[in-house]
Amino acid sequence: MRYQFKTEYIQDIRLFRWGGARAFWTLLGVYTLIVAGLNLFMPGQMTALNWVGLGAVSAVLYTVVVRKVAGDALWYGLLGIVVLTAPFVLDIYFVSQLTLVYIYAIAGVGLMLLVGQAGLISLGHAAFMACGAYVAAIMSQQGYDLLVILPAAVLISAMLGFIVGLPALRMTGIYLGFATYAFAYIFEEVLARADGLTGGNNGMLVEMPQLFTFLDGVKIGGLELGPIVIDNEVKLYFLSLALVALTILVGINILRSPTGRAFSAIRDSEVAAEALGVNLAIYKTAAFAISAGMAGLAGALNAYFLSYIFPEAFTILVSIELLVMVLVGGLGSPLGVVFGAIFIVMVPEMVAIAKDILPPAIGEQPGLKNGVYGLILILFLIFEPLGIHGWWLKAKTYFNLFPLYKQGLFKRQKSYMVSERDR
Amino acid sequence: MAKSDAFLEVDDLAIHFGGIKAVDGVTFSVKKGEVYTIIGPNGAGKSTIFNLIGRIYDPTHGSVSFEGKRISRLPTHKIVGRGIARTFQNIELFEMATVLDNMLLGRHAHLGAGLLSHMGFFPHVRREEERHRHMIEEVIDFLDLQHYRDQRIAELPYGVRKVVELGRALATEPKLLLLDEPSSGLNVEETEDMAFWISDIQSILGITVVMVEHDMTLVNEVSDRVLAINYGKVIAEGTPEEVQVHPEVIRAYLGGDEDEPAEGPKEGEGDGEG
Ligand SMILES: Nc1ncnc2c1ncn2[C@@H]1O[C@H](COP(=O)(O)OP(=O)(O)OP(=O)(O)O)[C@@H](O)[C@H]1O
Ligand SMILES: [Mg+2]
Numbered sequence: 001m002r003y004q005f006k007t008e009y010i011q012d013i014r015l016f017r018w019g020g021a022r023a024f025w026t027l028l029g030v031y032t033l034i035v036a037g038l039n040l041f042m043p044g045q046m047t048a049l050n051w052v053g054l055g056a057v058s059a060v061l062y063t064v065v066v067r068k069v070a071g072d073a074l075w076y077g078l079l080g081i082v083v084l085t086a087p088f089v090l091d092i093y094f095v096s097q098l099t100l101v102y103i104y105a106i107a108g109v110g111l112m113l114l115v116g117q118a119g120l121i122s123l124g125h126a127a128f129m130a131c132g133a134y135v136a137a138i139m140s141q142q143g144y145d146l147l148v149i150l151p152a153a154v155l156i157s158a159m160l161g162f163i164v165g166l167p168a169l170r171m172t173g174i175y176l177g178f179a180t181y182a183f184a185y186i187f188e189e190v191l192a193r194a195d196g197l198t199g200g201n202n203g204m205l206v207e208m209p210q211l212f213t214f215l216d217g218v219k220i221g222g223l224e225l226g227p228i229v230i231d232n233e234v235k236l237y238f239l240s241l242a243l244v245a246l247t248i249l250v251g252i253n254i255l256r257s258p259t260g261r262a263f264s265a266i267r268d269s270e271v272a273a274e275a276l277g278v279n280l281a282i283y284k285t286a287a288f289a290i291s292a293g294m295a296g297l298a299g300a301l302n303a304y305f306l307s308y309i310f311p312e313a314f315t316i317l318v319s320i321e322l323l324v325m326v327l328v329g330g331l332g333s334p335l336g337v338v339f340g341a342i343f344i345v346m347v348p349e350m351v352a353i354a355k356d357i358l359p360p361a362i363g364e365q366p367g368l369k370n371g372v373y374g375l376i377l378i379l380f381l382i383f384e385p386l387g388i389h390g391w392w393l394k395a396k397t398y399f400n401l402f403p404l405y406k407q408g409l410f411k412r413q414k415s416y417m418v419s420e421r422d423r
Numbered sequence: 424m425a426k427s428d429a430f431l432e433v434d435d436l437a438i439h440f441g442g443i444k445a446v447d448g449v450t451f452s453v454k455k456g457e458v459y460t461i462i463g464p465n466g467a468g469k470s471t472i473f474n475l476i477g478r479i480y481d482p483t484h485g486s487v488s489f490e491g492k493r494i495s496r497l498p499t500h501k502i503v504g505r506g507i508a509r510t511f512q513n514i515e516l517f518e519m520a521t522v523l524d525n526m527l528l529g530r531h532a533h534l535g536a537g538l539l540s541h542m543g544f545f546p547h548v549r550r551e552e553e554r555h556r557h558m559i560e561e562v563i564d565f566l567d568l569q570h571y572r573d574q575r576i577a578e579l580p581y582g583v584r585k586v587v588e589l590g591r592a593l594a595t596e597p598k599l600l601l602l603d604e605p606s607s608g609l610n611v612e613e614t615e616d617m618a619f620w621i622s623d624i625q626s627i628l629g630i631t632v633v634m635v636e637h638d639m640t641l642v643n644e645v646s647d648r649v650l651a652i653n654y655g656k657v658i659a660e661g662t663p664e665e666v667q668v669h670p671e672v673i674r675a676y677l678g679g680d681e682d683e684p685a686e687g688p689k690e691g692e693g694d695g696e697g
Contacts, residue, residue: 253542253543257541257548258534259538259542260541261524262531264517267517269517271511273517275509275515277503277595
């Protein structure tokens with residue numbers, strides 16, 4: 001059994017609660033160095049087995065060097081090794097699926113902050129994704145660098161989110177849901193009509209973006225540098241991985257900072273929040289802007305992922321998918337969002353498999369996928385409001401307390417969803 | 424009354440909800456450092472006065488000044504920055520957050536770093552956070568809440584919640600504290616604690632207190648002056664002893680003409696006037 005006492009007062013605002021931040025970076029650093037070295041000296045020699053072995057070697061090295069198995073940090077370090085290795089080991093199809101998980105997770109972190117933390121609802125997130133996607137598509141066409149495109153996609157979507165957030169100052173709950181839905185509907189229509197820019201309903205092809213275009217023709221010593229063109233699945237995978245890590249970090253930072261606290265204050269009691277000096281107008285629109293910015297980033301990546309976008313790729317169904325994702329994953333934690341993203345990417349696959357097995361009367365029904373989403377969502381809301389993240393917490397507690405686990409330990413932790421509570 | 428020594432000055436304040444004159448031309452002033460209590464039957468308009476001072480409602484007419492400056496046109500969220508904190512009659516805590524987080528929200532008006540630096544959680548954000556936490560620890564010690572620090576509000580008994588709400592108000596470092604029925608729902612022992620804290624808040628922390636209270640033992644124990652109101656109008660003001668024996672006050676509590684019970688239903692009394 002492992003004891004987890006609170007050992008330091010500010011523990012809960014640290015990134016790795018149980019210590020080991022330095023250990024985490026050491027582990028990842030060791031691994032990255034070895035991989036980079038091997039790739040440089042014997043390119044194309046690595047097999048799947050080699051990669052796994054390398055991961056194990058780095059973990060052992062790390063444990064020997066650091067002489068400490070630091071709680072969460074070790075697990076995150078191992079996770080880091082797994083996700084860094086995955087594209088070299090896995091079939092290209094699974095690499096794409098994982099990329100999609102990251103893209104959804106980016107949008108999910110934003111939606112989780114809005115819905116779970118600030119207690120606001122949005123049925124319009126598909127529109128923010130669409131915004132990011134079209135910004136990315138149009139700007140790549142004109143040959144901009146990703147370093148310009150991505151911030152632009154985030155900022156423009158965030159600005160749009162700010163504007164859509166204005167109604168939130170006057171309404172909550174179902175009304176806000178309808179307002180954001182109406183916005184998304186209008187936005188989709190605008191994309192379809194503005195065919196000079198967006199290609200209208202015919203959609204537009206998305207060109208492969210370039211990273212570091214300023215390196216074009218630059219020479220250091222004998223080495224000729226050049227921009228990186230994101231032209232295959234593996235490169236897009238790493239781009240998405242870097243951005244999902246960044247987004248999660250920003251999400252965690254907001255959650256542990258006064259801004260996150262102010263969001264939860266708005267959710268739980270607007271009257272008290274205002275009496276304590278929380279400017280509702282600023283924080284509500286900020287929640288929308290941040291959330292929309294993250295959705296825009298996901299949208300931009302999605303454009304490259306799909307390589308062909310059209311207005312109907314961003315309908316209300318996408319917004320609902322995103323909501324199902326954060327609810328099933330578990331509100332209130334970025335980790336939950338990742339679980340939710342895995343879920344949302346897996347369901348269509350499962351449904352596709354099920355279609356072959358099920359009798360045609362059920363299997364051939366249109367909308368089977370959405371039916372499954374709905375059913376699972378209802379089951380989660382009734383039986384596990386904390387979502388998949390709740391299972392995770394329970395499993396963790398179970399192992400930490402191992403011999404002492406007793407029935408009914410989690411009875412008291414039953415929680416409820418904050419939505420339309422009497423304020 | 425000389426404006427200069429008035430700390431909180433409420434002048435001819437009124438608000439009408441449709442036909443109901445919930446507050447109807449109330450004037451009083453509170454001196455720095457005193458404990459000033461507002462009493463009155465249910466529905467008299469006591470909480471509404473607090474909501475007017477706290478800028479939750481716009482007054483129909485009249486004004487409120489604090490430290491010589493008019494505050495009755497300020498936006499709601501600016502009030503706490505002027506040094507006025509409050510508790511609510513029906514406890515308005517952030518249910519899903521911990522005691523610590525609730526209290527830290529009391530520091531909101533003192534925040535330096537902005538949203539963008541929060542996203543990066545830069546070193547100065549962390550240092551600021553630690554500073555605020557030190558301040559909160561003092562409040563937690565003052566109110567003996569160490570035991571509950573990391574618990575969520577939803578898990579706490581009512582009596583503790585009342586104390587947490589008081590603590591959150593103190594965390595704002597107010598000059599003026601508005602307490603709406605601090606003892607309601609508390610048992611005898613908890614009410615005694617509350618009385619001690621209120622006197623300590625006045626004498627040790629030097630904070631001026633305006634409170635609404637029904638428990639006359641508590642009122643007598645801590646108040647310097649008492650204001651009695653009924654149907655939104657002032658009926659008496661003075662020391663606790665004076666006000667309690669005031670004929671108008673006795674009549675108000677005994678229920679006007681009929682022999683209604685002292686704590687008559689809100690609606691009935693409101694309708695009588697409107
Ligand atoms: N927002 C509102 N809309 C309409 N009427 C209101 C509103 N707020 C208060 N009132 C009415 O104003 C009157 C005074 O209410 P208030 O809450 O100030 O009473 P109170 O003195 O605090 O009573 P209690 O001792 O029960 O707390 C009541 O008749 C109440 O119904
Ligand atoms: Mg009241």
